[in-house]
Amino acid sequence: VILGLVGCGHIGGSLAKAARGAATRILGADRDPGSAERARALGIVDEIAAQEDVAARADLLVLAVPVLAIPTVAAALAPSVRPGAVVTDVGSTKVSVVRGGEAAFGARFVGGHPMAGSERAGPEAADGRLFAGKRVILTPTARTDPAALATVAELWRGAGAQVVEMDPARHDRVVAAVSHLPHAVAYALCAALADQADELRGLYGGGFVDTTRIAATPASMWIDVFLDNRVAILELLDTFGAEVRVLREASAAGDADVIEARLQLARATRQRILG
Amino acid sequence: VILGLVGCGHIGGSLAKAARGAATRILGADRDPGSAERARALGIVDEIAAQEDVAARADLLVLAVPVLAIPTVAAALAPSVRPGAVVTDVGSTKVSVVRGGEAAFGARFVGGHPMAGSERAGPEAADGRLFAGKRVILTPTARTDPAALATVAELWRGAGAQVVEMDPARHDRVVAAVSHLPHAVAYALCAALADQADELRGLYGGGFVDTTRIAATPASMWIDVFLDNRVAILELLDTFGAEVRVLREASAAGDADVIEARLQLARATRQRILG
Numbered sequence: 001v002i003l004g005l006v007g008c009g010h011i012g013g014s015l016a017k018a019a020r021g022a023a024t025r026i027l028g029a030d031r032d033p034g035s036a037e038r039a040r041a042l043g044i045v046d047e048i049a050a051q052e053d054v055a056a057r058a059d060l061l062v063l064a065v066p067v068l069a070i071p072t073v074a075a076a077l078a079p080s081v082r083p084g085a086v087v088t089d090v091g092s093t094k095v096s097v098v099r100g101g102e103a104a105f106g107a108r109f110v111g112g113h114p115m116a117g118s119e120r121a122g123p124e125a126a127d128g129r130l131f132a133g134k135r136v137i138l139t140p141t142a143r144t145d146p147a148a149l150a151t152v153a154e155l156w157r158g159a160g161a162q163v164v165e166m167d168p169a170r171h172d173r174v175v176a177a178v179s180h181l182p183h184a185v186a187y188a189l190c191a192a193l194a195d196q197a198d199e200l201r202g203l204y205g206g207g208f209v210d211t212t213r214i215a216a217t218p219a220s221m222w223i224d225v226f227l228d229n230r231v232a233i234l235e236l237l238d239t240f241g242a243e244v245r246v247l248r249e250a251s252a253a254g255d256a257d258v259i260e261a262r263l264q265l266a267r268a269t270r271q272r273i274l275g
Numbered sequence: 276v277i278l279g280l281v282g283c284g285h286i287g288g289s290l291a292k293a294a295r296g297a298a299t300r301i302l303g304a305d306r307d308p309g310s311a312e313r314a315r316a317l318g319i320v321d322e323i324a325a326q327e328d329v330a331a332r333a334d335l336l337v338l339a340v341p342v343l344a345i346p347t348v349a350a351a352l353a354p355s356v357r358p359g360a361v362v363t364d365v366g367s368t369k370v371s372v373v374r375g376g377e378a379a380f381g382a383r384f385v386g387g388h389p390m391a392g393s394e395r396a397g398p399e400a401a402d403g404r405l406f407a408g409k410r411v412i413l414t415p416t417a418r419t420d421p422a423a424l425a426t427v428a429e430l431w432r433g434a435g436a437q438v439v440e441m442d443p444a445r446h447d448r449v450v451a452a453v454s455h456l457p458h459a460v461a462y463a464l465c466a467a468l469a470d471q472a473d474e475l476r477g478l479y480g481g482g483f484v485d486t487t488r489i490a491a492t493p494a495s496m497w498i499d500v501f502l503d504n505r506v507a508i509l510e511l512l513d514t515f516g517a518e519v520r521v522l523r524e525a526s527a528a529g530d531a532d533v534i535e536a537r538l539q540l541a542r543a544t545r546q547r548i549l550g
Contacts, residue, residue, distance in 0.1 A: 115480035135478065164478065177468055178479045182486040184522055189460050190541035190548075192515040193452050197547035203410065203439065204453045204548055205390035207489040211457040212545050214482040219538035223531050230526045237523045240467040241516060247459055248512045251505045256498050263494035266465035270487050272472035273465075273479055 002027065004058025004085075006051050006073060008039035011090045011117065012064025013126025016044050018159035020128065027054045031065075039123040052080040060151060063089040063101075067224040071100025078104035086148040088112045088155075092175060092221070093228045094139045094168035102143055110152040111139035111168060113175065114161060119216035132160030137175075139168040176232035178273070180225055181240060184233065186215040187222075277302065279333025279360075281326050281348060283314035286365050286392065287339025288401030291319050293434035295403065302329045306340075314398040327355040335426060338364040338376075342499040346375025353379035361423040363387045363430070367450060367496070368503045369414045369443035377418055385427040386414035386443060388450065389436060394491035407435030412450075414443040451507035453548070455500055459512060461490040462497075 003023040005012050008030040016026050016039075028045030030036035036048045055061055055077040065073055070089055081087065087105045091097045094111045101109035116134035118125065136156040140149045153163045166174070190212050193200060226233060243262070250258035278298040280287050283305040291301050291314075303320030305311035311323045330336055330352040340348055345364055356362065362380045366372045369386045376384035391409035393400065411431040415424045428438045441449070465487050468475060501508060518537070525533035 115478070117480070117482070134480065137478075174475060174478050177471055178475055178483045181467070182464060182482050184519070185460055185464050186482075186486055187538050187541040188515060188518040188522055189457060190545045191537050192456070192511065192518040193548065194540055194544045196452055197544045200449060200453055200548045202548075202550045203390070203412070203449050205392070205409065207392070207457050207461075208453045208548070210485040210488050211461055213485050215538075215541045215545050219535055219542065222538060223534045226522070226526045226534050227529055227531060230529075234523060234527055236467065237519060237526075240463060241519055241523075243463040243467040244459070244512060244516055244519075247463055247501070248509060248516075251501045251512075252509055254502055254505075256502060259498045259501050260494055262466050263462050263490075263497060265469055266462040266490045267494065269469045269472045270465045270490050273468065273475045273477075273483070275477045 001059045002057055004054040004061040005029070005045060005064060006054060006061065006077070007064035008035050008045060008123050009064060010121050010123070010125045011114065012062060013039055013044045013123040014128060014130040015062060015064065015090065015114075015155075015159060017126050017128030018131060019155060022155070022158050027057060029054045035123055039126075042123055042126070044123055044126055051077060055080040055085075056082055058082060059085055060155065061085055061087045063087065066221050067091040067093050067097060067228050069224075070097045071103070074100050074104035074109070081105060084108075086110065086151045088152045090114055092179065092225045094137075094171040096228055098139055098141060098168045102141065107143050107145035108148045110144055110148050111171075112152055112156070113137045113139070113171065114156070115175075115179070116161075117217070119213060121218045129160070131156065134161050135164050136161040137164050137166060137171050139171050140165060141167065172229050173232050176229055176236055180229055180233050181236045183214050183217070183222055184226065184237060185240065186212050190215045276334045277332055279329040279336040280304070280320060280339060281329060281336065281352070282339035283310050283320060283398050284339060285396050285398070285400045286389065287337060288314055288319045288398040289403060289405040290337060290339065290365065290389075290430075290434060292401050292403030293406060294430060297430070297433050302333060304329045310398055314401075317398055317401070319398055319401055326352060330355040330360075331357055333357060334360055335430065336360055336362045338362065341496050342366040342368050342372060342503050344499075345372045346378070349375050349379035349384070356380060359383075361385065361426045363427045365389055367454065367500045369412075369446040371503055373414055373416060373443045377416065382418050382420040383423045385419055385423050386446075387427055387431070388412045388414070388446065389431070390450075390454070391436075392492070394488060396493045404435070406431065409436050410439050411436040412439050412441060412446050414446050415440060416442065447504050448507050451504055451511055455504055455508050456511045456515060458489050458492070458497055459501065459508065460515065461487050465490045
């Protein structure tokens, strides 16, 4: 199988590394020629080509570009893509992505989202073990070709991931809660300390490091996510803001019972989500 | 040196384990007889005694009880404490604790706060390496005996910690930012997802786990902290709430420039705090 990678960054590069054994050849394209060249030099892709050439030759085409770029890239590649090829993506939102993917590739497009990442970026950070033991959500629709779905699921299982299927709308609600809201909160937490950063330098514990780790993620991909999934995110930010106010008012009023109830609810909820 | 431990939980027990080599004997007291007995059975303390007896015999007395209990415990032990003994604590706030400690023990009390912890609790979770490489903030005042300060600093350096000194008021402002605010935010984040917990079960990535780790901390100690340091925490919660609203409004308005600016500020601030 010839694997085509459009976008040779951290996630695309990690998937290419994980698929190295299954692919006979890996073709890469990137709008940043430096990234593409580094991916080739690192052996992540075997060959660099224009994205239309990658699309024309690949049996399995992975669009690993920022979320808002996917419909545009998909439309641009639709005329070139090899007949019978399967196309997937790795974006953090799925409703708009699947709409754009199906408009371009029809039943052969399968939306995908690996629930794994790191605060690193670029092909240098690519890690073939990044997805091992992690969940990957695939979002087939009524239109999806079952054989295309099976091909994409096989790609991810080969990378060591656990494949979960759900429809694009449910995906976007779920990740708004477990991923997009935590990112927004971590970014806001850091930004809220901007005026005191010098006084705080070096005076942190593990709690600060962990709580804010995802705020070190490059901003570029998150701007797209906050814009694309804004309806679900805004609703959750409002629920979250109300919860912060409950804790604030209980502290202000010295109400230990309310604080305890909210903290116990938080612990129990976390435990239920972790399963 | 005879080490006296009032409170044989996770932090007190970890400090006792770390001090095992330096202490000739470790005496323990706990208002929960089960905790004390388990600490003795685990070899964390050599002997259990009433807290007044521990105070009467220890050269170095560590109060490892919840923050709001410290002034009361200190006042109760003031008549018993051995003349010349040094007294310290491990609480997460320092203004009210040092006031209570100095009222009871005068110049021989030194406030202390290890910036280390975990979501575990009880003597079973005690870990002699918990403080290795971590910061411990000591909060001497104009009244503090320099020899007492040196004794407490030596205890923590022996545990592998890096000792930082500052006055109690600055301590409380600093930890409100790097510890109390992150805890409040992590608790609120989990509580905000309570209604969806079943739908989200098992569908999390590393970002959710890390961002909410400290929300698994037992509620009991944090109720005290949110009440005791409420002035600083409320101010930070307001700044944080405003930052969340900026991000919310920018997403609602589709303003990528504002989102990018806040995310860049967040990343830069985190980097400055981590040094």
